[in-house]
Amino acid sequence: MSGAVEPRRVVVSICTYRRNEPLRRLLGALAAQANSIETMTVGVSIIDDSPEAGARSVVSQFEGRFSGGIGYTSTASGNISTARNAAIATALDMDADWVMFIDDDCLPHERWIEIMASTQQRTGADLVTGPVEDIAPPNAPAWLTQQPFLNLIAQYTDGEEPPYGTTANVFISAAWLRAHPDVRFRSQLGELGGEDMVWFDTARSAGIVHRYSLHAPVYEQVPLERCRFGYQLRNKLWFGNTMYVTSSHRGEAPNRLLLRGIKYLVNGLAMPLRRIVRREDPHLRYSLATICIGIGLVGGRFGLRLKHH
Secondary structure, X not given: OOOOOOOEEEEEEEEEOOOHHHHHHHHHHHHHHHOOOOOEEEEEEEEEOOOOOOOHHHHHOOOOOOOOOEEEEEOOOOOHHHHHHHHHHHHHHOOOOEEEEEOOOEEEOOOHHHHHHHHHHHHOOOEEEOOEEEEOOOOOOHHHHHOOOOOXXXXXXXXXXXXXXXXXXXXXXXXXXXXXXXXXXXXXXXOOOOHHXXXXXXXXXXXXXXXXXXXXXXXXXXXXXXXXXXXHHHHHHHHHHHHHHHHHXXXXXXXXXXXXXXXXXXXXXXXXHHHHHOOOOOOHHHHHHHHHHHHHHHHHHOOOOOOOO
């Protein structure tokens, strides 16, 4: 008679920075689903990058709530790449078979862990990523959802190989990470952003098998302070700039990126007129946001580097 199959060891890694209440909600949501899964033991690793190590008190409230344990590491680096690399190292130290990533301001689907693991088993992938859906607060301004400021991350067919991924929703083989110690987040991008896109590119170049899990979303809870128009404009300016930085690291020619920035500028300027001709709302706010993306790209060609906020 064959012995029982040992449950897979999954560690959910969360990088956090001064978001104690969102982190508490996330840990509660994970605890609610983790211990109901008989085929896995689920642990959690918290990487606190805030200088005051403020998340320690939140983590202490969840001691004993996860069958795979809960760990806490303070990096206090101000560099998201450092925090993400610490998350990988800590999960591997916890003897994980599989490592999951989720952001501290997200909440998972109620069967997130099971569905991601099921997609992996069905496809045989080393890496599974899933959707991230923005949830605006009830008192957010109408223009935020009426114009395309949110939910800009593309969705793909379930089980297909997606061209991109997001570190807010990841299920990855610990054995693959151990076998590829060079596939880590680049510290030089940790303050500018784009470290996640370069990491996915590096993993793809190293031969990782990547599949998409459509039915395992996580929901980013957009705080009210991010709903201000000024914040959105600065975010798009940074987005354009980090697009330049990331694409440069991926080997794209500087002048090609300059032309892409000019295209964004032209499209942003022309957007209201095109929409008015079609008798649609001119989307003036999003037009300005598109122009900011172009400025960020063009500025990158001439040395502009904006830190991630």
